[in-house]
Amino acid sequence: MNSSQQRKHTFIQQLLAKSLNPAPLEPSQPHGFGKAPVNIALSKYWGKRDSVLNLPMNGSVSISLPGLGTETTVQPFGGQQDQIELNGQVLDHSVVFAKRLSQFLDFFRSAACPAFRVVTQNSVPTAAGLASSASGYAALVVALDDLFGWQLAKTELSLLARLGSGSASRSLFDGFALWHKGERPDGMDSFAESVDSVWPEFCIGLVKVNTQEKAVGSTLGMQQTVETCDLYQSWPPQAQRDLETITQAIIQQDFHTLAKTAEHNALSMHATMIATWPPIVYWQPESIAAMQIVWRLREQGVAVYFTMDAGPNLKLILQTQDQAIVQQAFAEQSTPVEFILPFQRQ
Amino acid sequence: MNSSQQRKHTFIQQLLAKSLNPAPLEPSQPHGFGKAPVNIALSKYWGKRDSVLNLPMNGSVSISLPGLGTETTVQPFGGQQDQIELNGQVLDHSVVFAKRLSQFLDFFRSAACPAFRVVTQNSVPTAAGLASSASGYAALVVALDDLFGWQLAKTELSLLARLGSGSASRSLFDGFALWHKGERPDGMDSFAESVDSVWPEFCIGLVKVNTQEKAVGSTLGMQQTVETCDLYQSWPPQAQRDLETITQAIIQQDFHTLAKTAEHNALSMHATMIATWPPIVYWQPESIAAMQIVWRLREQGVAVYFTMDAGPNLKLILQTQDQAIVQQAFAEQSTPVEFILPFQRQ
Numbered sequence: 001m002n003s004s005q006q007r008k009h010t011f012i013q014q015l016l017a018k019s020l021n022p023a024p025l026e027p028s029q030p031h032g033f034g035k036a037p038v039n040i041a042l043s044k045y046w047g048k049r050d051s052v053l054n055l056p057m058n059g060s061v062s063i064s065l066p067g068l069g070t071e072t073t074v075q076p077f078g079g080q081q082d083q084i085e086l087n088g089q090v091l092d093h094s095v096v097f098a099k100r101l102s103q104f105l106d107f108f109r110s111a112a113c114p115a116f117r118v119v120t121q122n123s124v125p126t127a128a129g130l131a132s133s134a135s136g137y138a139a140l141v142v143a144l145d146d147l148f149g150w151q152l153a154k155t156e157l158s159l160l161a162r163l164g165s166g167s168a169s170r171s172l173f174d175g176f177a178l179w180h181k182g183e184r185p186d187g188m189d190s191f192a193e194s195v196d197s198v199w200p201e202f203c204i205g206l207v208k209v210n211t212q213e214k215a216v217g218s219t220l221g222m223q224q225t226v227e228t229c230d231l232y233q234s235w236p237p238q239a240q241r242d243l244e245t246i247t248q249a250i251i252q253q254d255f256h257t258l259a260k261t262a263e264h265n266a267l268s269m270h271a272t273m274i275a276t277w278p279p280i281v282y283w284q285p286e287s288i289a290a291m292q293i294v295w296r297l298r299e300q301g302v303a304v305y306f307t308m309d310a311g312p313n314l315k316l317i318l319q320t321q322d323q324a325i326v327q328q329a330f331a332e333q334s335t336p337v338e339f340i341l342p343f344q345r346q
Numbered sequence: 347m348n349s350s351q352q353r354k355h356t357f358i359q360q361l362l363a364k365s366l367n368p369a370p371l372e373p374s375q376p377h378g379f380g381k382a383p384v385n386i387a388l389s390k391y392w393g394k395r396d397s398v399l400n401l402p403m404n405g406s407v408s409i410s411l412p413g414l415g416t417e418t419t420v421q422p423f424g425g426q427q428d429q430i431e432l433n434g435q436v437l438d439h440s441v442v443f444a445k446r447l448s449q450f451l452d453f454f455r456s457a458a459c460p461a462f463r464v465v466t467q468n469s470v471p472t473a474a475g476l477a478s479s480a481s482g483y484a485a486l487v488v489a490l491d492d493l494f495g496w497q498l499a500k501t502e503l504s505l506l507a508r509l510g511s512g513s514a515s516r517s518l519f520d521g522f523a524l525w526h527k528g529e530r531p532d533g534m535d536s537f538a539e540s541v542d543s544v545w546p547e548f549c550i551g552l553v554k555v556n557t558q559e560k561a562v563g564s565t566l567g568m569q570q571t572v573e574t575c576d577l578y579q580s581w582p583p584q585a586q587r588d589l590e591t592i593t594q595a596i597i598q599q600d601f602h603t604l605a606k607t608a609e610h611n612a613l614s615m616h617a618t619m620i621a622t623w624p625p626i627v628y629w630q631p632e633s634i635a636a637m638q639i640v641w642r643l644r645e646q647g648v649a650v651y652f653t654m655d656a657g658p659n660l661k662l663i664l665q666t667q668d669q670a671i672v673q674q675a676f677a678e679q680s681t682p683v684e685f686i687l688p689f690q691r692q
Contacts, residue, residue, distance in 0.1 A: 229614075230580045230581075230583070230584040230614065231577040231578075231580045231581065231584070231614060231617055231618065231621075232577075232580075233579070233580050234576045234577045234578075234579050234580055235576075235577065237576070238576040238577070260623075263625070264621075264623045264625070267620050267621055267625050268575075268576070268577060268620075268621040270620060271577055271617035271618065271620045271621035272577065272617065274613050274614075274616060274617045274620065275577075275610075275613055275614040275617035277606075277610045279609070279610070279613050279641075281634070281637065283629075283634055284634060285631030285632065285634045285635045286631065287634070288627070288629055288630060288631045288633070288634055289631045291627065295625075
């Protein structure tokens with residue numbers, strides 16, 4: 001075990017000490033099941049202060065999208081190596097997805113469970129430009145909790161999911177979730193929790209402008225930004241302030257403040273990428289065209305805003321009352337929008 | 347005279363004290379003539395520390411484009427108001443261009459010269475996406491110097507041109523020019539001077555992606571950025587450092603360092619605009635497409651970089667040896683490039 005693995009191992013040991021199962025690496029049933037939604041950050045996570053424990057430079061807040069996410073079953077496996085099945089296909093061990101997953105599972109092996117069979121199903125339409133790693137690791141830790149009978153709290157599971165993928169910490173929750181930056185070097189206070197607000201009119205619009213692979217993965221991108229972008233210095237305090245503004249706006253259901261701050265926050269994050277060397281420009285020509293549709297609608301008085309992650313697609317933030325006019329404006333430019341109502345039964 | 351005008355007036359009085367003409371507002375000949383090139387900043391000017399005297403937050407360095415610029419004749423005029431002719435057309439006094447010019451000329455009126463006739467010709471192809479205000483105010487102050495017989499040094503004229511338009515301070519010079527930030531509150535040390543380097547292989551490529559009017563003028567844009575963009579805090583020190591790197595690279599004719607720093611600097615400036623609220627995104631879809639051509643060429647080993655000003659067009663930075671391959675790559679995307687060799691007779 002190298003020192004990075006050792007630190008992760010220590011973190012997990014600390015966490016499993018909270019398990020209600022006295023032997024937390026003994027399966028308590030034949031298989032475990034977990035499901036988790038994808039989430040969209042309204043105030044973004046960009047930059048790690050600890051890349052081993054995935055501790056962020058700043059907190060973030062998100063909305064989960066019901067109906068889009070991951071379902072995972074995990075069980076002990078007799079073979080020498082894990083068997084990992086994604087969307088009906090058994091993956092070769094050389095595939096990056098399988099490798100990362102097996103490295104994560106390394107921390108949960110025991111004599112009773114030397115290898116795992118993991119069956120995972122993503123209902124995330126790749127077309128929507130949504131990252132599946134967040135829902136993926138969240139569903140996996142729920143499934144592990146189920147298999148081993150830990151009965152950990154969701155906030156505790158979010159700590160574990162964070163170790164697989166930072167943004168996965170937020171996918172343990174429906175609705176709005178707040179991932180705390182935390183202060184402790186051991187990372188035990190950098191967890192997510194639910195922000196209580198039921199907001200039936202709150203609507204997300206997925207605009208697919210491009211389905212190309214990301215040019216630069218977000219882990220590498222964050223690292224390059226932290227290392228080479230002078231402007232980045234001002235990002236963590238801005239992000240922290242935006243987070244507080246947005247969290248307050250969620251509680252007060254102040255749509256305008258929430259959406260405006262979210263768009264400014266996303267553009268500021270992209271600004272730090274653009275000012276990185278070599279430049280990280282996730283935007284495609286179609287991204288600019290879609291932004292221009294949003295800004296034109298706003299000039300016309302329609303309260304629609306957007307956020308963007310480490311990719312070219314826009315996620316619109318609007319209220320149900322403006323769905324039709326927004327849909328029409330995008331349809332005129334031959335860009336379909338898929339609407340999600342996080343607080344209404346789909 | 348309001349307090350802004352009073353401060354400008356004081357500045358000009360201070361400057362005209364250096365005139366070799368003992369009565370600096372008495373014309374010494376029937377008309378004055380001036381010409382000046384446009385310039386492209388390699389290290390950008392974005393943000394004023396004094397908006398009355400056009401004192402910048404940071405210094406900048408530029409390359410002038412020979413053959414593109416402004417020629418201006420100025421003479422006393424008998425009428426009640428100035429007569430301003432631009433590219434063969436007499437302008438109405440309500441036109442912004444004419445208004446700004448007359449306000450500038452207010453500081454040079456006297457009994458002998460109550461009004462001016464200004465005939466100005468821009469050879470700047472509007473298609474190239476180049477600002478004409480820099481060459482315009484530079485040519486005007488040269489013409490005024492000629493009319494009034496001041497015989498001011500070019501560095502002194504650059505102080506005067508700066509009052510009309512910040513970047514005009516750099517258009518007094520051929521080749522590379524450095525506009526010093528200056529420290530003094532009276533602005534007398536914020537002038538430009540020539541950076542001595544004759545570099546025959548140095549080449550600029552004008553890529554016209556869009557000729558639309560700017561959405562946000564640069565004066566207002568700068569102000570909004572300074573007021574609302576958190577990331578802007580880190581811009582002045584970065585710009586100052588980039589300026590020094592680029593100036594050294596000019597002197598050493600280190601193309602790679604110069605061009606790389608210029609692209610990073612331009613993207614960082616645009617990043618501060620993008621992180622402004624409301625967002626200032628000068629980029630058009632075609633801007634991203636053109637950037638992608640540049641980055642693809644670089645992946646193929648071609649040393650081509652770009653810079654961008656407060657607009658959607660790219661200005662390529664390359665060496666003559668790569669002109670053909672760059673031209674071809676852009677032609678394949680139906681985007682023509684106009685090449686300018688600043689150190690070769692056109």
